[in-house]
Amino acid sequence: MTSEIAWDVSEPLIAHAPLEAKPRLMQTGPATYGRNPVERYFLSELWQLHLYHHHGEVRLRHEELWSGTEIVCPIRPGAVSLLPPDTHSEYRLDRPGGYYYAHLAFEGTRGAGVPVMQYLDHERVGVEGLFEEAIGLFESRVWRAEMKIWELVCRLSERVATGSAEAAGGHPAVARAQQFIALRLDQPISVEEIARESGVSHVHLNRLFHAELGAPVKSYLTERRMSRARYLLTHSQQSIKSIAADVGIPDLHLFNKVVRRHLGAPPTGVRAADVSERFPAGK
Amino acid sequence: MTSEIAWDVSEPLIAHAPLEAKPRLMQTGPATYGRNPVERYFLSELWQLHLYHHHGEVRLRHEELWSGTEIVCPIRPGAVSLLPPDTHSEYRLDRPGGYYYAHLAFEGTRGAGVPVMQYLDHERVGVEGLFEEAIGLFESRVWRAEMKIWELVCRLSERVATGSAEAAGGHPAVARAQQFIALRLDQPISVEEIARESGVSHVHLNRLFHAELGAPVKSYLTERRMSRARYLLTHSQQSIKSIAADVGIPDLHLFNKVVRRHLGAPPTGVRAADVSERFPAGK
Incomplete structure (x- = not known):
């Protein structure tokens, strides 16, 4: 029946x-x-x-x-x-x-x-x-x-x-913030700007990021920049100065400091650890 | 240098x-x-x-x-x-x-x-x-x-x-005709209509089909209908009458004749040849 x-x-x-x-x-x-x-x-x-x-x-x-x-x-x-x-x-x-x-x-x-x-x-x-x-x-x-x-x-x-x-595993403001960050990763941007673009307050956005991604907006942004920097250091032959600018930290002194803290070595070190196998001499 | x-x-x-x-x-x-x-x-x-x-x-x-x-x-x-x-x-x-x-x-x-x-x-x-x-x-x-x-x-x-x-391996009029046929395969359509939709004359379209697909428009259309009919006969439990209509040959007598000529057996035969393994008894 x-x-x-x-x-x-x-x-x-x-x-x-x-x-x-x-x-x-x-x-x-x-x-x-x-x-x-x-x-x-x-x-x-x-x-x-x-x-x-x-x-x-x-x-x-x-x-x-x-x-x-x-x-x-x-x-x-x-x-x-x-x-x-x-x-x-x-x-x-x-x-x-x-x-x-x-x-x-x-x-x-x-x-x-x-x-x-x-x-x-x-x-x-x-x-x-x-x-x-x-x-x-x-x-x-x-x-x-x-x-x-x-x-x-x-x-x-x-x-x-x-x-x-x-269902989505995400608040729409967080998704909007992530998209905004991804599209402007080569520029210095403030958390204020990100919050404005996401349609919620600075404080609220930080709370949402904590809940969903386990870190405040600023840390997420730095993580993204460093992940991009590591990739460019190990996969491209771009100069370190140009990579610094492409990940939105054009100040070379600051870039060196942030890379050292987040990737455990200075930019030349991160590159050297990987470069020998990827780019044989002469290329 | x-x-x-x-x-x-x-x-x-x-x-x-x-x-x-x-x-x-x-x-x-x-x-x-x-x-x-x-x-x-x-x-x-x-x-x-x-x-x-x-x-x-x-x-x-x-x-x-x-x-x-x-x-x-x-x-x-x-x-x-x-x-x-x-x-x-x-x-x-x-x-x-x-x-x-x-x-x-x-x-x-x-x-x-x-x-x-x-x-x-x-x-x-x-x-x-x-x-x-x-x-x-x-x-x-x-x-x-x-x-x-x-x-x-x-x-x-x-x-x-x-x-x-x-480069494309195809004249745009042929591509347009194929798209038109695909979207209206459940309806009786004439070669005249297909040619009109493709923007070239009946005669010219047949010439293009011959050159590219080795057959005139009418044969291509029947081939498409029969390929769809074979699929529906062997993959679905739709009635033969409903399949005939869905491939644009609602006249059951004509459908039987075309299937017999193109698929080598009447609709029930095409289905029986495949159905035993796909639909175990009771389903």
Whole structure:
């Protein structure tokens, strides 16, 4: 006996897909539902990604995920579903409606949360565009079509993550601060500027950084600069003066001091420890 | 002794990068050139992707690729260079100018043509956006940053390919027709419609299809429908009537005939040949 519940749209219905490797795309294209009043589908082994252009209703059932309970989800233009393998779906439509589909195989094990069903607003155009590019590329260059679908599924996953801090593992102000720092790492910037750009106060941003990254903003910034400096010292032949400027500490005296403290040796020492094997004499 | 030539911008300067697998991103960020009137760089093992925000000049030298000849390329905002490993570069700028850089390791062997230096027009905003997203994601989720850079490099490669038919291996009208067919595969469409959408005449489109794909448009279309039908018959549990409609041949009698001719068996036969192993009894 199957119990049935109407899905509470405010509670995301999540499945876990390993997004860190490009999925294989088995088939993709346009299709039509609702030629019959009730249509049932089942796909074992593969994930089904659908972007709907119409209104209707789908009933989902999955023995493991929802212990066989049937979940009733509304469909409207801009709705997207990503059904894990072995999901039973039953569509009810008043009249035929088109949609795009893609059948995917994810490779890998670590799964990120992706909503089984969600409704796009302003992101719809971008997502639809990626889907159409994938459909158009599928026959000629499947790896390129796979890249488009992969990007699409990542966006679906991030869209939910942005909504709730726990899911994303991050406060949006911290993410904004990290982006701002990354894009200006070659310039001297103050914590005040970073806080202003992130839309929260200096004090609050430091509290958020502590909670999420275990260090205040200033330490995080220095860490980033030093990580970049170590890389440039060991991978490039740039002069130390030029590296100092590229990591936002143009004062060479200060740069030497900070490198010594954080990397355990002066710049020439960090470089020498690595340089002999990377750049044989003469290069 | 190094000979020196000014690069003829109309002749693309091409290197071959294996684009079919996601590259590894070793480092990415903003940086500044031109603190000194002449600056020299060299990176062994890694590719260097640069998007410039300034005007200037770069001299490139690569023993293997250009037999040591020094090639002089102008730099302006929107210029992008992708230098293969072991390229020597020498920058000459009147005053400091910013740019974004990424250091990449490509995995794989088959290389697609990518321009060593090109100048973006309307694509600049999109490419710059991808670069900034990559820089922002690099510290927190490097695989996501790698996806952005991969997409960026693919676009750089396709941008050149679009310009010349040989490089791309395809006439743009054929690509447009293929995209149109893929997006309407669930509908009956005529060759006239496809030609209209592709911007060339029926006769000319058939000639192009023959030259590139070895078959006229009509055969290509049927092939696509049958490839989709075979997949749906063997991978889904959709009814044959519904599959017929989904591949744009809703007339069941005609669908049976076409399947029999192209797949060597009637729909039930195609399905039976595969179904026993994929859907064990009870599913």
